[in-house]
Amino acid sequence: MTAAKHRDADRTMPAGVRRFDRRRLMALVVKESHQALRDPSTLLIAFVLPVVLLLLFAYAVSLDAKQVRIGVVLESPGASAQSLAAAFVGTRFLDARFAHDRREVADRLVSGALRGYVVIPQDFEQRLARRGSVPLVQIVTDGSYPNTANYVENYARGVVQTWRAGLGVATPTQAVTLEPRYWFNAELESRRALIPGAIAIVMTIIGTMLTALVVAREWERGTMEAVLSTPASVAEILVGKLLPYFALGMLSTLGAAALAVFVFDVPLRGSLAALLLLSAVFMVPALGQGLLISSLARNQFLAAQIALFSGFLPAFMLSGFLYEIDAMPAPIRAITWAIPARYFVDSLKTVFLAGDIWAAFIPNVLAMLAIGAVFFMLAKRATRKNLE
Numbered sequence: 001m002t003a004a005k006h007r008d009a010d011r012t013m014p015a016g017v018r019r020f021d022r023r024r025l026m027a028l029v030v031k032e033s034h035q036a037l038r039d040p041s042t043l044l045i046a047f048v049l050p051v052v053l054l055l056l057f058a059y060a061v062s063l064d065a066k067q068v069r070i071g072v073v074l075e076s077p078g079a080s081a082q083s084l085a086a087a088f089v090g091t092r093f094l095d096a097r098f099a100h101d102r103r104e105v106a107d108r109l110v111s112g113a114l115r116g117y118v119v120i121p122q123d124f125e126q127r128l129a130r131r132g133s134v135p136l137v138q139i140v141t142d143g144s145y146p147n148t149a150n151y152v153e154n155y156a157r158g159v160v161q162t163w164r165a166g167l168g169v170a171t172p173t174q175a176v177t178l179e180p181r182y183w184f185n186a187e188l189e190s191r192r193a194l195i196p197g198a199i200a201i202v203m204t205i206i207g208t209m210l211t212a213l214v215v216a217r218e219w220e221r222g223t224m225e226a227v228l229s230t231p232a233s234v235a236e237i238l239v240g241k242l243l244p245y246f247a248l249g250m251l252s253t254l255g256a257a258a259l260a261v262f263v264f265d266v267p268l269r270g271s272l273a274a275l276l277l278l279s280a281v282f283m284v285p286a287l288g289q290g291l292l293i294s295s296l297a298r299n300q301f302l303a304a305q306i307a308l309f310s311g312f313l314p315a316f317m318l319s320g321f322l323y324e325i326d327a328m329p330a331p332i333r334a335i336t337w338a339i340p341a342r343y344f345v346d347s348l349k350t351v352f353l354a355g356d357i358w359a360a361f362i363p364n365v366l367a368m369l370a371i372g373a374v375f376f377m378l379a380k381r382a383t384r385k386n387l388e
Helices: 001-010 021-036 041-061 079-087 102-111 123-131 147-167 190-222 223-226 234-262 273-298 302-316 330-336 340-353 358-387
Strands: 069-073 094-099 116-120 140-141
Touching: 001 223, 021 041, 021 190, 021 234, 041 190, 041 234, 069 079, 069 102, 069 147, 069 302, 079 116, 079 123, 079 147, 094 102, 094 140, 102 116, 116 147, 123 190, 140 147, 190 234, 190 273, 190 302, 190 340, 223 234, 223 330, 234 273, 273 358, 340 358
Parallel strands: 069 094, 069 116
Antiparallel strands: 116 140
């Protein structure tokens, strides 16, 4: 169809409605792609920032407590006490510092130099000989760090029980014996749970913040009004602007997944096709939110602030990436249902650690598509008002 026939077809459409044309769409996609490739900040956010974030979450952020500094107060001179004190050195979870008086370590606990200390009392040999339920040692922890305090207590108990079992000394019998088994992450490596969630944070930055900044920049420069004044319809303009950033997001997902598997040793037990499908679905609400922000805030600084508070921070704090949603107050849990990253983080952990479990994927996919549809409808309406 020639350009004249295109114009004639547009004239026959009702007032205010423009015919969707693939040639115009491709021209807009090419124009936006060239603009993205010429912008160093866009490439920096799309390809360099994901690597930096994954490195930080893989090496700088860890939920595993290893080499926790504790004191071991050896008040008893007996051989058994010496043997138990040596057992605290043999674990990789504790960094034991020895003392002979609890007053030597009390001040270090208050100052934060130690996270706790274990006291092997003077009558340790007598307590051990009783073979009853009398506690063998005293464990003192720093309550200002509750999680670390629990780690110190559990690790110290484990060292004492293992040492006692090695002596052949029977421990008090229990009515029920618990044998824990861990599925999907048997090594209990926090990195394997953090890296999939970090990919969701990366995708949020690319989809929401990058889109909001780029489109807001065009409003600032006045080029957006020039595009809106062309024969292209609002739908063509929106789709043409988002397709290049959708492609950037998918490429970034592939790069992040390759880093997770080959560099950080995170297993991908699901299929690559499922990972790409989940990522493509998540890009719908992420791009829609960024487009809506840019339509409402035509200033880059304001758009960045709104994207930060409505996109990045909720994805970081309320998606289950770092903090358990079930442990949050009921009003906060209700808010998390409207955050797309909640469903994406859950899906990523499933596809990486468990596999292709579509019974878990489908509800998350439907929720992300529904939220994305709402964002796109609001963005299209806001853009139409701006054009009018």
